[in-house]
Amino acid sequence: MFNTASTTPEKLLQMLAALLLFAAVLGVILFFAGRLGGRRGDKWVGYLYLLPVVLMLLVGLVYPGLRTIYESFFDAAGKAFVGVDNYKTIFTSEDQLVVLRNTVFWVVLTPFLATGIGLVYAILVDKSRFESFAKALIFLPMSISFVAASVIWKFMYEYRPDQANVQQIGLINQIIVWLGGKPVQLLIESPLNTFLLIIVMIWIQAGFAMTVLSAAIKAIPDDIVEAARLDGVNAWSMFRKITVPSVRPTIVVVLTTIGIGTLKVFDIVRTMTGGNFKTSVVANEFYSQTFRADNQGLGAALAVLLFILVIPVVAYNIRQVRQSEAR
Amino acid sequence: MSTVAPLATDSDLAAEKPSAAAIAKKRLSSPWASLAAIVIAVLWTIPTFGLLISSFRPERQIKRTGWWTFFSDPTVTLDNYRSVFGQNGGVNMADFFVNSLVICIPSVLIPLALASLAAYAFAWINFRGKNFLFIAIFALQIVPLQITLIPLLEIFVHIHITGTFWTLWLAHSTFALPLAIYLLHNFMREVPAGLIEAARVDGAGHVAIFFRVMLPLLTPALAAFGIFQFLWVWNDLLVALVFAGGGNEVAPITLALANLSGTRGTAWQLLSAGAFVSIAVPVLVFLLLQRYFVRGLLAGSVKG
Numbered sequence: 001m002f003n004t005a006s007t008t009p010e011k012l013l014q015m016l017a018a019l020l021l022f023a024a025v026l027g028v029i030l031f032f033a034g035r036l037g038g039r040r041g042d043k044w045v046g047y048l049y050l051l052p053v054v055l056m057l058l059v060g061l062v063y064p065g066l067r068t069i070y071e072s073f074f075d076a077a078g079k080a081f082v083g084v085d086n087y088k089t090i091f092t093s094e095d096q097l098v099v100l101r102n103t104v105f106w107v108v109l110t111p112f113l114a115t116g117i118g119l120v121y122a123i124l125v126d127k128s129r130f131e132s133f134a135k136a137l138i139f140l141p142m143s144i145s146f147v148a149a150s151v152i153w154k155f156m157y158e159y160r161p162d163q164a165n166v167q168q169i170g171l172i173n174q175i176i177v178w179l180g181g182k183p184v185q186l187l188i189e190s191p192l193n194t195f196l197l198i199i200v201m202i203w204i205q206a207g208f209a210m211t212v213l214s215a216a217i218k219a220i221p222d223d224i225v226e227a228a229r230l231d232g233v234n235a236w237s238m239f240r241k242i243t244v245p246s247v248r249p250t251i252v253v254v255l256t257t258i259g260i261g262t263l264k265v266f267d268i269v270r271t272m273t274g275g276n277f278k279t280s281v282v283a284n285e286f287y288s289q290t291f292r293a294d295n296q297g298l299g300a301a302l303a304v305l306l307f308i309l310v311i312p313v314v315a316y317n318i319r320q321v322r323q324s325e326a327r
Numbered sequence: 328m329s330t331v332a333p334l335a336t337d338s339d340l341a342a343e344k345p346s347a348a349a350i351a352k353k354r355l356s357s358p359w360a361s362l363a364a365i366v367i368a369v370l371w372t373i374p375t376f377g378l379l380i381s382s383f384r385p386e387r388q389i390k391r392t393g394w395w396t397f398f399s400d401p402t403v404t405l406d407n408y409r410s411v412f413g414q415n416g417g418v419n420m421a422d423f424f425v426n427s428l429v430i431c432i433p434s435v436l437i438p439l440a441l442a443s444l445a446a447y448a449f450a451w452i453n454f455r456g457k458n459f460l461f462i463a464i465f466a467l468q469i470v471p472l473q474i475t476l477i478p479l480l481e482i483f484v485h486i487h488i489t490g491t492f493w494t495l496w497l498a499h500s501t502f503a504l505p506l507a508i509y510l511l512h513n514f515m516r517e518v519p520a521g522l523i524e525a526a527r528v529d530g531a532g533h534v535a536i537f538f539r540v541m542l543p544l545l546t547p548a549l550a551a552f553g554i555f556q557f558l559w560v561w562n563d564l565l566v567a568l569v570f571a572g573g574g575n576e577v578a579p580i581t582l583a584l585a586n587l588s589g590t591r592g593t594a595w596q597l598l599s600a601g602a603f604v605s606i607a608v609p610v611l612v613f614l615l616l617q618r619y620f621v622r623g624l625l626a627g628s629v630k631g
Contacts, residue, residue: 002493004574005491012425012429015429018492018493018496022433022440029444033532033534034534036532042452042454045532045533046452050449052441052444053441053442053444054460056497056500057501057505060479060497060502062467063478064474064475064476064477064478064479065470068477121367124363128364134364134368136617137368138371140375141371141375145561145564145605146564147564147581147605148581148605151378152377152378152602155374155378167393169391169393170393171395174393174395203374264471264472264473267564267565267585274589283471286473287473290477291572300477306473307469307471307473310471
């Protein structure tokens with residue numbers, strides 16, 4: 001039951017066994033909870049309901065997290081204590097500084113561009129005849145995996161050498177050729193390649209921004225809009241003075257949410273360039289250092305850095321959500 | 328309640344009065360606004376469209392001419408899809424497809440069940456340390472997966488379950504809990520206390536209340552989070568790579584596609600068809616359950 005299943009029936013059987021085992025555990029919990037009658041037994045029911053969750057979180061999240069923080073102060077093999085050397089490496093080594101620079105590009109560009117495009121598009125298609133269809137087109141990339149999105153865009157960026165009998169098969173390079181230019185190795189040229197990878201993330205996240213902002217736009221009270229319209233406000237002022245201020249809290253939440261997601265982006269970089277050609281970011285570098293370069297200490301330090309970077313954004317985001325809920 | 332109503336019904340209903348956006352758009356002299364919308368829509372669709380067209384073109388043509396030449400010289404074939412299902416010496420996506428399903432189903436059901444129990448305890452039972460525990464679990468939402476992976480892998484090695492589905496089931500279930508508990512708790516708090524009290528007066532215990540009162544009311548929230556978690560697990564690469572990276576036996580379809588892209592990066596006949604096999608399920612879920620999907624997405628967007 002705990003072995004590797006290799007044929008389809010074996011896999012399905014193992015899944016069924018796992019679900020039955022889980023159901024049995026749940027049954028035991030509910031059985032005991034059911035026997036703890038009366039108000040005095042209440043708190044024990046509470047503890048019983050929380051027991052599996054607390055156990056899983058302690059073993060699966062809390063302990064591993066603390067362990068990684070501890071390991072970030074050790075060397076590549078995890079044997080010798082090296083103090084803050086790994087963190088020094090992150091902020092001084094040339095390779096790592098490129099990683100940090102790229103991460104800054106990602107985290108600054110993606111949220112603003114994706115949110116901007118999402119907002120404009122939400123306004124443009126609002127109340128139009130094809131609204132639901134138009135929205136679905138932009139939203140669809142959000143539902144597919146980052147890996148599939150990367151394959152789709154890798155094909156867009158595909159390069160064929162500049163020879164007489166060779167045609168481009170990637171659309172971007174074909175456009176360059178049509179415009180009279182020479183094909184470019186788009187994913188190899190740095191820092192161009194990083195920006196091209198960022199486009200993939202914007203392509204994915206704009207749909208999210210559009211959906212959330214569209215809901216916020218529809219919630220703007222009619223009387224405000226009506227009053228502005230009677231005042232003869234033009235389109236630009238309507239956008240700047242009514243629409244944007246009304247959905248400002250939502251814009252902030254969308255920005256920070258995309259920012260957090262972008263900070264942890266890994267799949268796109270790994271699938272498109274593997275972090276080569278100076279395209280690595282912190283989340284990808286964590287993987288490369290830990291599993292490719294076998295540098296556990298540095299990998300751990302990068303994971304901790306990711307954690308530290310996420311905290312202020314999340315804290316800010318939660319505050320915003322609280323504020324908008326309080327309204 | 329209609330469960331499959333598309334995203335935009337709310338706007339259709341409210342179409343009577345012009346909204347701020349509608350006015351802004353109208354004043355922007357409509358042709359330009361429409362043009363801008365069409366440009367964005369086309370830009371967003373072309374990449375997927377190009378690869379979709381390519382997945383039906385013969386290998387020779389994919390590799391020699393751009394997909395846009397398809398319209399002047401249309402040749403359609405299903406060979407690429409046959410190849411990714413194990414014929415013509417390609418890869419067999421069917422195995423990975425099964426793996427993805429086998430990984431997903433318990434990884435959705437287990438955290439949903441456990442989180443609803445925990446959420447119920449937090450919402451309707453009094454016990455010491457409740458607030459502390461709740462805040463602690465809430466705070467765990469911000470822990471990035473990366474920080475847990477290596478020690479978790481060491482634990483899995485220690486208890487001899489590496490290379491099995493158990494690693495993925497356990498990891499995905501654990502990672503889902505903080506957010507699931509938080510969301511379901513918020514939802515359960517909105518159930519009127521009178522309902523619970525009435526059931527208690529009738530002599531129902533917490534087990535009965537959970538199943539007879541809570542669960543039926545909770546269905547939309549469970550569906551929303553379930554769909555979100557399903558797509559999260561189906562589309563995941565990092566967790567799969569760390570825990571199932573060693574062998575192909577338990578690798579999900581995203582990992583298979585990522586490996587294909589890494590080892591045979593120019594085999595576009597396989598990559599194009601493979602990509603569309605892998606996105607068939609999420610797109611289907613998206614089209615059928617759009618409303619729940621969006622709700623889950625909005626609620627769960629800070630996960631991971």
